[in-house]
Amino acid sequence: MGLRERKKAETRQAVHQAALRLTVELGFDAVTVEAIADAANISRRTFSNYFAAKEDAVLYGEEQRIQELVEHIRRRPAGEPGWAALCGAALELYEEQGVAADREWAMRTRVARRHPALLARQLGNQALLEHELAVEVASREGLDADALRPRILAAAFLAAVRLATLVWLDERESRPLDEVLRASLAEMGEDFTPAR
Amino acid sequence: MGLRERKKAETRQAVHQAALRLTVELGFDAVTVEAIADAANISRRTFSNYFAAKEDAVLYGEEQRIQELVEHIRRRPAGEPGWAALCGAALELYEEQGVAADREWAMRTRVARRHPALLARQLGNQALLEHELAVEVASREGLDADALRPRILAAAFLAAVRLATLVWLDERESRPLDEVLRASLAEMGEDFTPAR
DNA sequence: GCGCAAATTTGCGCAGTGGGTAAAGTTGCC
DNA sequence: GGCAACTTTACCCACTGCGCAAATTTGCGC
Numbered sequence: 247m248g249l250r251e252r253k254k255a256e257t258r259q260a261v262h263q264a265a266l267r268l269t270v271e272l273g274f275d276a277v278t279v280e281a282i283a284d285a286a287n288i289s290r291r292t293f294s295n296y297f298a299a300k301e302d303a304v305l306y307g308e309e310q311r312i313q314e315l316v317e318h319i320r321r322r323p324a325g326e327p328g329w330a331a332l333c334g335a336a337l338e339l340y341e342e343q344g345v346a347a348d349r350e351w352a353m354r355t356r357v358a359r360r361h362p363a364l365l366a367r368q369l370g371n372q373a374l375l376e377h378e379l380a381v382e383v384a385s386r387e388g389l390d391a392d393a394l395r396p397r398i399l400a401a402a403f404l405a406a407v408r409l410a411t412l413v414w415l416d417e418r419e420s421r422p423l424d425e426v427l428r429a430s431l432a433e434m435g436e437d438f439t440p441a442r
Numbered sequence: 443m444g445l446r447e448r449k450k451a452e453t454r455q456a457v458h459q460a461a462l463r464l465t466v467e468l469g470f471d472a473v474t475v476e477a478i479a480d481a482a483n484i485s486r487r488t489f490s491n492y493f494a495a496k497e498d499a500v501l502y503g504e505e506q507r508i509q510e511l512v513e514h515i516r517r518r519p520a521g522e523p524g525w526a527a528l529c530g531a532a533l534e535l536y537e538e539q540g541v542a543a544d545r546e547w548a549m550r551t552r553v554a555r556r557h558p559a560l561l562a563r564q565l566g567n568q569a570l571l572e573h574e575l576a577v578e579v580a581s582r583e584g585l586d587a588d589a590l591r592p593r594i595l596a597a598a599f600l601a602a603v604r605l606a607t608l609v610w611l612d613e614r615e616s617r618p619l620d621e622v623l624r625a626s627l628a629e630m631g632e633d634f635t636p637a638r
Numbered sequence: 639g640c641g642c643a644a645a646t647t648t649g650c651g652c653a654g655t656g657g658g659t660a661a662a663g664t665t666g667c668c
Numbered sequence: 669g670g671c672a673a674c675t676t677t678a679c680c681c682a683c684t685g686c687g688c689a690a691a692t693t694t695g696c697g698c
Contacts (some may be wrong), residue, residue, distance in 0.1 A: 250645075250694060278683065289648050327636035362566055369569060370562030381690060387636065394609050394622075398629045401601040409593050416588055426590075433594045435634040440523035440583065446665060446674075474654065485677050490656060 258296050258306065261286040270353060274304070274361040280319035301367040306356050308368055312375055315339055319382050328383035328396065332403040333431045340424050346421055355411050372408070376400045406434040454492050454502065454603040457482040461499035470500070470557040475488060497563040503550050504564055511535055515578050524579035524592065528599040529627045536620050544619055551607050568604070572596045575620055 264285035267393040279300055283293045297303040318335035326334065358364045377391075379400035384391040410430035414423050443451075460481035464473040475496055479489045493499040514531035522530065554560045573587075575596035580587040606626035610619050 253694090255644085262670090280683085289685090290684095291489070291645055291649070295647075300684085329634040329636070362570075365569055366562040366566030369565035370558055373561055373565060374558075392609070392612055394605065394626060394629055397605050397609070398602065398626065399634060401605055402598055402630065402683075405597040405601055406594065409590065409597055413588070413590050413593065430590060430594065433590055434598065437633040438525040438595060438598070438631040440525070441688070444666070449665095450675085474656085475656090485653095487657090487678070488676055491676075494656080496655085 248250065255258060257286070257288065261288065261293065261296055262306040263311065266353070266357065269304050269357055269361075274357070274364060275299070299367075299420065301364055304357065304364060305354075305368055307350065308358075309371065311339075311351075312371065316375070316378055316382075318336055319379065324386075328386045328399050329403070329435060331338060331386060332379070332383070332399065333435070336403075336407055336427060336431065339428060345422075348419070351411065351423070352415060355415055359412070359415075372404050376404060379403065388415070402434050403431075406430045452508070453482070453484065457484065457492055457499055458502035461496065462503065462550070462553065465500050465553055465557075470496070470553070470560060488572065495563075497560055500553065500560060500600070501550075501564055501567065505567065507535075507547075508567070509528065512571070512574055513580075514529050514584045515575065520582075522582065524595050525631060527582060528575065528579070528595065529631075532599075532603055532627065533620060533621060536623060541618075544615070547607065547619070548611060548615060551611055555611075568600050572600060575599065576590075599627075602626045 257427075261282060265277070265282045268281060276299070277300070279293050280290050282300070282303060283290045286293075297306070302309075315335060319331055322331040322334055330397060346364050358368050376397070380396040381391045383389075383399050384393065384396040387396065389396055392410065407430070410423070410427040413430065414421065414426040417426070447511050457478060459472070460479045464477060464481060473496070475489050476486050478496070478499060479486045482489075484492075489499070493502070498505075511531060514535050515527055518527040518530055572593070573596075576592040577587045579585075580589065580592040580597045583592065585592055603623065603626070606619070606623040609626065610617065610622040613622070
């Protein structure tokens with residue numbers, strides 16, 4: 247990776263950090279693109295070269311995490327069935343990131359929850375991701391990617407991960423995140439008949 | 443309901459219709475708020491009194507449908523467990539609406555899928571709804587609304603309904619929607635282990 | 639080192655948006 | 669009929685996303 251691309255990645259990260267920090271401090275609506283650009287030492291116009299909207303700048307961390315998740319899933323053992331691969335990848339990613347990342351994660355989730363515009367954008371991104379996941383699951387189960395089952399698994403998985411984070415936050419982070427994550431994935435994987 | 447409120451509801455509906463029609467005809471981005479307002483015979487400023495954003499005007503149909511769904515769930519037999527109540531309400535709502543509503547539904551879903559901004563907003567609205575559903579499920583299963591299980595059920599249910607509609611569209615509406623819906627809910631309700 | 643093509647940043651401008659404010663117009667009710 | 673409450677509207681302003689072209693920076697062969 248040349249200097250050009252490295253610098254670009256650096257700037258993107260700086261813009262993201264600035265956007266996230268300012269949003270936490272002042273609230274999403276109170277932060278203008280200009281303020282973010284100033285904090286990251288670029289012009290307002292250049293901000294638009296990096297992100298199509300303020301939301302994207304704040305959520306870029308999620309974006310990155312999501313890309314990693316997809317990578318992890320692709321790297322799971324070839325024979326592993328879809329649901330197991332999804333769950334395995336999520337837990338793998340979590341422990342790889344280390345507990346230090348928890349605080350970042352918590353911050354992003356809190357911000358996304360507080361501001362509907364951010365929540366919406368985040369879910370929109372996830373919906374796009376859902377298709378990629380479905381493709382991976384389909385290939386593992388010998389199904390068509392447009393079939394119902396792979397799409398159900400992908401959607402259920404994303405919902406389980408999202409809920410785990412929310413519940414973890416609601417519990418004031420009193421349990422380790424991976425414990426909640428395991429519980430959430432397990433609950434989603436079980437059938438939903440009431441007799442338990 | 444007095445004349446005042448009746449007229450207001452009428453206007454809201456007219457604005458929604460105009461927004462949806464213009465979006466289908468021209469594409470979401472090519473339609474300005476001003477054009478919608480003109481088509482609905484109100485001023486641009488009044489548009490803002492009815493909807494906070496263009497997206498909301500286009501998606502108002504979804505909003506209404508969602509409200510009805512919540513009503514249906516509340517009216518399900520008291521003893522019925524959570525998942526069954528959700529599924530029952532969805533199917534009930536579908537057959538009550540009649541097949542004529544299918545075309546409307548298809549149109550809205552197509553529009554929402556074509557335009558990321560609409561998709562995002564729609565999912566954001568659903569996330570808010572998710573909590574209401576979780577409350578209902580929790581009360582039926584004697585759990586706390588903040589607990590994991592009711593939230594999982596609510597999220598899984600919404601995802602299943604959403605996917606059913608998408609798959610139905612992908613299949614060019616060759617099967618009746620309720621058939622796909624049943625299949626989707628069933629698949630989501632089953633456990634996800636690969637042996638089937 | 640040097641220069642030049644390619645990529646990146648920036649300033650400027652424009653159409654569009656969301657919302658505050660206050661004036662003008664409606665409606666419900668006594 | 670009149671008045672209080674509500675709704676619509678015009679006007680305005682800060683902000684956004686993006687096209688365009690000039691200025692700047694970078695990569696690379698020489």
